[in-house]
Amino acid sequence: MDRYAVIGQPISHSKSPSIHALFAQQTGQDLGYEAIEVAPASLAAELQRLHGEGLRGSNVTLPHKQAVAKLCESVSDRAQLAGAVNTLVRTDSGWTGDNTDGEGFVTDLARLGITLTGRRVLVLGAGGATRGILAPILEARPAQLVVSNRNPWKPEELAELFKPVGVVTPRTHLALKGDRYDVVINATSAGHTGGLPLLPGRLIADGGDCYDLSYGDASVPFRQWARSQGASHIEDGLGMLVEQAASSFAIWRGVRPETAPVLKELRRLMRGHGECEAVGTHQPVRRSHVELPPQD
Ligand SMILES: NC(=O)c1ccc[n+]([C@@H]2O[C@H](COP(=O)([O-])OP(=O)(O)OC[C@H]3O[C@@H](n4cnc5c(N)ncnc54)[C@H](OP(=O)(O)O)[C@@H]3O)[C@@H](O)[C@H]2O)c1
Numbered sequence: 379m380d381r382y383a384v385i386g387q388p389i390s391h392s393k394s395p396s397i398h399a400l401f402a403q404q405t406g407q408d409l410g411y412e413a414i415e416v417a418p419a420s421l422a423a424e425l426q427r428l429h430g431e432g433l434r435g436s437n438v439t440l441p442h443k444q445a446v447a448k449l450c451e452s453v454s455d456r457a458q459l460a461g462a463v464n465t466l467v468r469t470d471s472g473w474t475g476d477n478t479d480g481e482g483f484v485t486d487l488a489r490l491g492i493t494l495t496g497r498r499v500l501v502l503g504a505g506g507a508t509r510g511i512l513a514p515i516l517e518a519r520p521a522q523l524v525v526s527n528r529n530p531w532k533p534e535e536l537a538e539l540f541k542p543v544g545v546v547t548p549r550t551h552l553a554l555k556g557d558r559y560d561v562v563i564n565a566t567s568a569g570h571t572g573g574l575p576l577l578p579g580r581l582i583a584d585g586g587d588c589y590d591l592s593y594g595d596a597s598v599p600f601r602q603w604a605r606s607q608g609a610s611h612i613e614d615g616l617g618m619l620v621e622q623a624a625s626s627f628a629i630w631r632g633v634r635p636e637t638a639p640v641l642k643e644l645r646r647l648m649r650g651h652g653e654c655e656a657v658g659t660h661q662p663v664r665r666s667h668v669e670l671p672p673q674d
Pocket of ligand 1: 404482503504505507520527529532565566567575576591592593615616672
């Protein structure tokens, strides 16, 4: 049986094994998929070990996306531009890297009817996920694209890196004061610790859309902020997670699974586990009588 995995730290919470099991079932493929905890210090050795064991491919999650890009023997153009890899494909002598985050993000926005063309777009955070989504955002030709971050040098680096694709304006969060945006995208990992970057008020324009790359309990702080700021449309990143996984699956297996039934099943499973529901414009629901699993 062909073996696949997702590597990251922490990883026990990962939804990728469930998603790929559903894809395999739907497409009639016989494969195994497991979550493997890998510490940053042992990343290179683990990649070598997994190759030696015959692993066919792997997803890569936080905090390894940028480090893995440097350990691949080759990377796709989009992974090269992002400087981040979320999909590994086995070669005879090592790993080739790709990045399906951007594809997953734009496919989900299209599903949700959120447009970027001609709109003022703000991305909060400048980590591996932001690197993956910036090119497709720029390709959609927004009126303006601002990236703000806690550490100011990271958006500046991204502005330089993405110059060949378009203009990215770097900011700190506090320097956003007085700005208005039509689309606000949270690509920070602050929600995993129950937080949110410190942001000035009134950032969201009338009719503005908010999209959080996080999902489950980690999406609650941004969702609550977006509601308090009057956002008319708030979505979480579960759809993106399923779409980027479908793109990885298609790279590995040559067939793209249907994502809608998998997303529906995943939301059902999450509700069953008492995880927060943060979809559409409804209030998130916390079922506090159920012990909550850790989030990514
Ligand atoms: N839905 C999906 O398919 C999908 C795909 C990829 C990622 N994600 C999610 O996207 C998020 C970011 O992932 P990543 O890979 O980009 O992580 P990362 O590379 O570790 O970057 C984390 C980012 O969050 C910022 N941050 C962390 N804690 C913060 C805090 N307390 N206040 C303000 N900023 C904070 C960091 O700012 P500094 O640079 O200042 O530290 C950095 O910009 C995670 O929640 C991840 O689960 C979802």
